[in-house]
Amino acid sequence: SSELTQDPAVSVALGQTVRITCQGDSLRRYYASWYQQKPGQAPVLVMYGKDNNRPSGIPDRFSGSSSGNTASLTITGAQAEDEADYYCHSRSTSGNHLFGGGTKLTVL
Amino acid sequence: QAQLVESGGGLVKPGGSLRLSCTASGGPTFSDFYMTWIRQAPGKGLEWVSYISGTGSDIYYADSVKGRFTISRDNGKNSLYLQMNSLRVEDTAVYYCARDWRSSWYNWLHPWGQGTLVTVSS
Numbered sequence: 001s002s003e004l005t006q007d008p009a010v011s012v013a014l015g016q017t018v019r020i021t022c023q024g025d026s027l028r029r030y031y032a033s034w035y036q037q038k039p040g041q042a043p044v045l046v047m048y049g050k051d052n053n054r055p056s057g058i059p060d061r062f063s064g065s066s067s068g069n070t071a072s073l074t075i076t077g078a079q080a081e082d083e084a085d086y087y088c089h090s091r092s093t094s095g096n097h098l099f100g101g102g103t104k105l106t107v108l
Numbered sequence: 109q110a111q112l113v114e115s116g117g118g119l120v121k122p123g124g125s126l127r128l129s130c131t132a133s134g135g136p137t138f139s140d141f142y143m144t145w146i147r148q149a150p151g152k153g154l155e156w157v158s159y160i161s162g163t164g165s166d167i168y169y170a171d172s173v174k175g176r177f178t179i180s181r182d183n184g185k186n187s188l189y190l191q192m193n194s195l196r197v198e199d200t201a202v203y204y205c206a207r208d209w210r211s212s213w214y215n216w217l218h219p220w221g222q223g224t225l226v227t228v229s230s
Binding site for chain 2: 029030031032033035037042043044045048049050053055085087089090091095096097098099100101102
């Protein structure tokens with residue numbers, strides 16, 4: 001399969017932990033990267049690779065993991081400013097790039 | 109801090125053409141990196157469009173644009189381009205460029221430009 005599948009929407013109570021998942025065959029070979037997009041803004045990289053790599057400026061409450069065909073982005077102690085759309089991304093075995101359909105995170 | 113700025117978007121009729129540009133400033137040497145175009149239709153998710161290697165020798169397109177779009181770059185001008193021909197209504201989207209970092213087992217796109225809106229409508 002050449003797709004990445006994400007849950008369309010997830011909610012979390014303020015200060016609690018939430019996991020956003022991404023499934024796809026390409027993730028058995030390639031690690032995912034994750035992007036946060038707030039309304040009217042360009043996506044921003046929040047996590048990439050296999051060693052919990054975060055760009056500078058991304059809080060350490062964001063972490064990533066991978067197992068089999070599933071990649072996960074975990075937010076530990078979600079804040080109101082984390083409410084956004086989150087997209088996973090990876091290379092595919094055929095050479096192109098793939099994006100998941102996105103997960104809308106609501107912080108209650 | 110690297111910055112990418114897209115330009116060239118606008119309103120075009122179906123079947124028409126448009127050329128997008130993405131200019132890089134700051135950060136690592138432009139020619140050392142792959143660059144990628146991504147688009148986002150109104151209210152929809154992200155769709156990868158095309159990438160090009162630093163030398164321009166490695167190019168790949170999404171099936172949805174293959175044969176209609178052409179990616180290119182001018183390293184002397186720190187610029188990336190997307191020539192879009194035979195435009196369709198479904199090409200309407202915000203188009204983003206991003207620096208495409210690569211390791212053996214993963215890619216990451218960083219930074220992204222602010223995007224430029226392409227509207228295809230009669």
